[in-house]
Amino acid sequence: MITRFLTDVRLKFNPFSPRSKSARLFLSLIPPSARVDGMKIESKMLPRHSKEPASLALKFKDGKEMDLELDKMRITEVMERVDRHSRLLARKEELLGN
Template identity: 60%
Template sequence: MITRFITDVTTRFNPFSARAKSARLFLSFLPPTARSSGMSINAKLLPRASTEPSTLQIKFKDGKEMKLDCESMGIKSIVEEVDRHSRLLQKEADLAAA
């Protein structure tokens, strides 16, 4: 997953819920140096009894914002959505450098 174009990650999930697996896995896919390289990561853990749905919001360097529903999407589809836009930004950066 190309993470260098991601500027902000905000997620809300119940860590005890099986439906929050996608949000937890997405956070684990972020590199350990993400915060030191300028990425803002905000994770709000909901109480065990919470029925609020798990959400994931991602902002990119070009200003695009994605709001993903972690309960209906699996981790593969979330990574595909993020990579689709990251690859587009990578192509633009490669063309600008050439």
């Protein structure tokens, strides 16, 4: 997953729900130096019996915001959605010749 264009990640999930697996896997895909490089990561864990669905809010460097309902997606779909925009940004960066 391309994470260098992410600036803000907000996660909310209940670890005891089997549908929150993709939320936890998303956290494990973030590289170790992300926080040092300025990415804001906030993960909120819900209590065990809450029925609230897992959700993910992303902000990209160009200001685009993305809200994903993680409880209905597999981690591969989440990666696809994030990468689709990240690749656009990467291409723009390349064309600008930085």
